[in-house]
Amino acid sequence: xxxxxxxxxxxxxxxxxxxxxxxxxxxxxxxxxxxxxxxxxxxxxxxxxxxxxxxxxxxxxxxxxxxxxxxxxxxxxxxxxxxxxxxxxxxxxxxxxxxxxxxxxxxxxxxxxxxxxxxxxxxxxxxxxxxxxxxxxxxxxxxxxxxxxxxxxxxxxxxxxxxxxxxxxxxxxxxxxxxxxxxxxxxxxxxxxxxxxxxxxxxxxxxxxxxxxx
Amino acid sequence: xxxxxxxxxxxxxxxxxxxxxxxxxxxxxxxxxxxxxxxxxxxxxxxxxxxxxxxxxxxxxxxxxxxxxxxxxxxxxxxxxxxxxxxxxxxxxxxxxxxxxxxxxxxxxxxxxxxxxxxxxxxxxxxxxxxxxxxxxxxxxxxxxxxxxxxxxxxxxxxxxxxxxxxxxxxxxxxxxxxxxxxxxxxxxxxxxxxxxxxxxxxxxxxxxxxxxxxxxxxxxxxxxxxxxxxxxxxxxxxxxxxxxxxxxxxxxxxxxxxxxxxxxxxxxxxxxxxxxxxxxxxxxxxxxxxxxxxxxxxxxxxxxxxxxxxxxxxxxxxxxxxxxxxxxxxxxxxxxxxxxxxxxxxxxxxxxxxxxxxxxxxxxxxxxxxxxxxxxxxxxxxxxxxxxxxxxxxxxxxxxxxxxxxxxxxxxxxxxxxxxxxxxxxxxxxxxxxxxxxxxxxxxxxxxxxxxxxxxxxxxxxxxxxxxxxxxxxxxxxxxx
Numbered sequence: 278x279x280x281x282x283x284x285x286x287x288x289x290x291x292x293x294x295x296x297x298x299x300x301x302x303x304x305x306x307x308x309x310x311x312x313x314x315x316x317x318x319x320x321x322x323x324x325x326x327x328x329x330x331x332x333x334x335x336x337x338x339x340x341x342x343x344x345x346x347x348x349x350x351x352x353x354x355x356x357x358x359x360x361x362x363x364x365x366x367x368x369x370x371x372x373x374x375x376x377x378x379x380x381x382x383x384x385x386x387x388x389x390x391x392x393x394x395x396x397x398x399x400x401x402x403x404x405x406x407x408x409x410x411x412x413x414x415x416x417x418x419x420x421x422x423x424x425x426x427x428x429x430x431x432x433x434x435x436x437x438x439x440x441x442x443x444x445x446x447x448x449x450x451x452x453x454x455x456x457x458x459x460x461x462x463x464x465x466x467x468x469x470x471x472x473x474x475x476x477x478x479x480x481x482x483x484x485x486x487x488x489x490x491x
Numbered sequence: 492x493x494x495x496x497x498x499x500x501x502x503x504x505x506x507x508x509x510x511x512x513x514x515x516x517x518x519x520x521x522x523x524x525x526x527x528x529x530x531x532x533x534x535x536x537x538x539x540x541x542x543x544x545x546x547x548x549x550x551x552x553x554x555x556x557x558x559x560x561x562x563x564x565x566x567x568x569x570x571x572x573x574x575x576x577x578x579x580x581x582x583x584x585x586x587x588x589x590x591x592x593x594x595x596x597x598x599x600x601x602x603x604x605x606x607x608x609x610x611x612x613x614x615x616x617x618x619x620x621x622x623x624x625x626x627x628x629x630x631x632x633x634x635x636x637x638x639x640x641x642x643x644x645x646x647x648x649x650x651x652x653x654x655x656x657x658x659x660x661x662x663x664x665x666x667x668x669x670x671x672x673x674x675x676x677x678x679x680x681x682x683x684x685x686x687x688x689x690x691x692x693x694x695x696x697x698x699x700x701x702x703x704x705x706x707x708x709x710x711x712x713x714x715x716x717x718x719x720x721x722x723x724x725x726x727x728x729x730x731x732x733x734x735x736x737x738x739x740x741x742x743x744x745x746x747x748x749x750x751x752x753x754x755x756x757x758x759x760x761x762x763x764x765x766x767x768x769x770x771x772x773x774x775x776x777x778x779x780x781x782x783x784x785x786x787x788x789x790x791x792x793x794x795x796x797x798x799x800x801x802x803x804x805x806x807x808x809x810x811x812x813x814x815x816x817x818x819x820x821x822x823x824x825x826x827x828x829x830x831x832x833x834x835x836x837x838x839x840x841x842x843x844x845x846x847x848x849x850x851x852x853x854x855x856x857x858x859x860x861x862x863x864x865x866x867x868x869x870x871x872x873x874x875x876x877x878x879x880x881x882x883x884x885x886x887x888x889x890x891x892x893x894x895x896x897x898x899x900x901x902x903x904x905x906x907x908x909x910x911x912x913x914x915x916x917x918x919x920x921x922x923x924x925x926x927x928x929x930x931x932x933x934x935x936x937x938x939x940x941x942x943x944x945x946x947x948x949x950x951x952x953x954x955x956x957x958x959x960x961x962x963x964x965x966x967x968x969x970x971x972x973x
Contacts, residue, residue, distance in 0.1 A: 331783075334783070337782040337783060338737070338780075338781075338782060338783060338784065338785045339737060339742075339782075381533070381705055381709075381711060382705065384738055384739060385785075388738075388785060430670075431598065431600055431639040431641065431645075431648070431668075432645040432646070432648060433645075435645050458787070458857070459600040459639070459857070461600065461601060461612070463601070463611070463612055464600075464612065467612075475784075475786070476784040476785060476786055477784075477785060478783075478784065
């Protein structure tokens with residue numbers, strides 16, 4: 278009985294179907310299933326499958342993104358249930374992410390947020406054109422492990438450094454990762470960022486490394 | 492000074508990419524998108540202009556929905572042809588639909604150092620040196636700012652960059668790295684100093700401005716404001732879409748063209764509403780994102796088709812185009828770079844894209860390579876010659892020579908051969924040597940390109956800029972820096 282439900286949950290992730298994923302959570306709750314069991318035996322295998330298929334070149338980025346969206350939908354319905362039962366899903370870490378002030382480029386940043394979220398990070402997406410101090414304040418508020426800062430312009434990229442300095446001044450100890458088309462490993466090193474990735478899939482690996490998980 | 496600039500001129504070869512009905516469908520779909528979905532114009536000034544002309548402006552989202560007739564009427568105001576002026580008037584570039592002019596690509600952030608071979612961050616000196624080498628090359632007709640002067644403050648960097656190019660070259664400058672109002676004003680001031688007066692600048696625009704759109708269906712406020720400043724001064728301005736299948740555009744090529752076209756023509760219409768008759772150009776560098784990484788690819792069949800499609804659309808709107816070609820995704824000058832840059836340049840050139848960007852980059856326009864720059868010039872030279880086609884007339888049919896040589900002879904000694912042999916292409920960067928010569932030296936095109944670049948950098952003396960003008964540039968930049 279439960280196995281059919283788990284299979285359907287796994288499939289909803291593979292199909293990238295957020296409505297179906299959310300509906301299956303409701304069904305599981307109605308049946309009195311432990312939400313943690315639903316997560317770990319239903320949805321996580323779906324995410325793992327998609328990740329493996331992607332790594333083998335059998336599935337592509339758009340499929341990865343919709344799987345991430347489905348996972349997000351499932352978690353959104355599961356979260357209140359965890360709270361009710363006083364349990365928590367295991368998260369890999371808390372990430373505050375945004376595109377830096379003066380820069381409205383969104384897609385790369387959102388892609389990274391989706392990938393991180395699908396991989397088990399708790400992600401706080403501040404959007405675009407985010408002031409330096411907003412990163413710092415949000416990181417303090419949620420006790421973030423990682424701050425991820427995107428920039429697509431050479432002129433806004435320089436403000437990634439301002440965030441790192443502001444974090445130091447404010448004694449916020451979150452690790453910083455940077456990205457965006459003009460950003461390079463060299464720039465990341467120069468400004469004292471802890472991590473850099475050129476693409477969204479690589480960003481997950483970097484975030485895991487920063488959490489000491491890989 | 493370089494010799495006569497080399498352009499693709501009146502190519503004999505042609506391409507039938509779309510039927511007229513297909514172009515019309517793309518156009519109609521674009522108008523529908525602009526009217527019903529809208530395009531985001533986050534600049535207050537742009538919103539005011541749209542509102543004054545009856546477009547629907549959502550003040551909260553900045554999304555503008557403009558009726559088809561407004562867009563079409565505005566686009567009709569744009570001049571079909573004009574000339575990009577150069578410091579040296581013999582290097583002026585007529586954008587007349589008959590020529591393809593190549594520029595340096597931009598705006599990257601790293602460079603393969605010409606001497607150490609190391610990859611490092613770019614600085615102002617690189618902008619100067621690339622401009623100087625480009626000044627010496629006959630295939631390079633104008634400049635983009637190749638690299639970001641990252642050792643200069645962000646808010647005046649664009650000004651340092653154009654000053655650096657002008658100090659080192661007499662050719663036209665099209666900057667793609669000035670995208671806010673105050674820097675654009677200072678750039679106009681600098682261009683004015685160069686030609687003497689605001690009126691002279693209108694007649695001889697030595698500077699043009701290229702702004703990127705923010706796909707899908709958006710613009711950046713600073714870019715819009717900067718373009719309006721440029722257009723007010725009579726500088727040619729263009730909006731470049733880099734919408735990419737899968738990410739910032741639909742997966743289908745036609746759909747991605749609609750998204751990019753909506754961005755470009757809506758912004759172009761805005762300029763015409765503000766300054767009717769202002770010189771504008773279409774600009775595009777569309778591609779398909781990589782299926783695995785989502786990254787900008789800078790090559791592949793979709794990229795090559797987009798390279799020609801933009802030109803067809805710009806012709807439909809009867810305005811010049813600045814088209815992204817070259818820009819390989821390769822990490823070093825290699826097989827991939829040769830393949831991608833040849834194909835993209837061929838496709839953009841056969842539809843006579845007026846301006847082609849540009850030579851010199853690796854890794855999707857991020858890393859400058861002098862070797863790639865010179866090899867790109869050779870690619871362009873080959874494309875240029877292919878597009879010229881085969882001339883057929885009594886002299887080229889060579890019947891007299893054939894008669895005189897007859898069966899079993901050879902043409903080496905015939906005077907017809909000497910009269911025409913210099914029309915045959917002589918490569919600089921193709922290895923046609925005997926095998927044993929290569930085996931002994933094990934060198935190749937990259938080495939020769941590097942040597943040539945070093946030679947040009949060390950020996951080429953551009954016509955110096957009047958020191959009084961240089962001082963004025965410095966004053967304008969200093970005022971901006973305060």
